[in-house]
Amino acid sequence: MISRCMGLLACLALVGCSESWGPDARGQEVAGRDLEGDWVLVNYWAEWCGPCRTEIPELNALDASSEDITVLGVNFDELQGEELVAAAEALGIRFRVLSVDPTERLGLSRSAVLPVTVIVGPDGEVRESLVGEQTQEGLLARLDTLRKGG
Incomplete structure (x- = not known):
């Protein structure tokens, strides 16, 4: 009985990890199953944020050079559609930008400051902001x- 409960809990945890992250700026679904096993860095940015502009090339490089790290961007000003695409292009963002803020999905409160980068472990759990x-x-x-567990 206990082993069945543990198995059920493990399955439910995996289903949570594979949930959709919603559409990206271009309308393409960001499937959770595509991010399974990755460390996901969710970066909040805005056009008017100087430190955001400075860190974007660093995040681009990290996303491009690491096989088990995925960077996802979220626009702090909640831009949508062509406005969101244009802002991301203007800043040179090459990682995927989400159209939907994942704070609720991650069980977080919306930050009042920028920039913020949320680290999500391969298990789908928030590790650090x-x-x-x-x-x-x-x-x-x-x-x-x-x-290493630290």
Whole structure:
């Protein structure tokens, strides 16, 4: 009986991980199953945020160079459609930008400051929220610590 309950809980946890993250800025669904096993960094940005502009090339490089790390962007000003696409292009964002803020999905409150990067583990659990400008080197160091259980 206990093993069945544990199995059911494990299945439910996996279903939660595979839930959709919603559409990206171009209307393409961001399927949870495509992110399974990845560390997901959810970065909140805005056009008017200077530190956001500075960290975007770092996040682009991290997303492009790591097989088990995915960066997803969220526009703080809740832009949608062509406005969102244009803002992301103007800032040179090359990682996927979500159209829907995942704070509810992640069980978080909306941040009042920028930039913020939320680290989600391969299990779908939020591990940490980092406030302020991030670098690729700093994020890799933090992920290394988290991978080791720290």
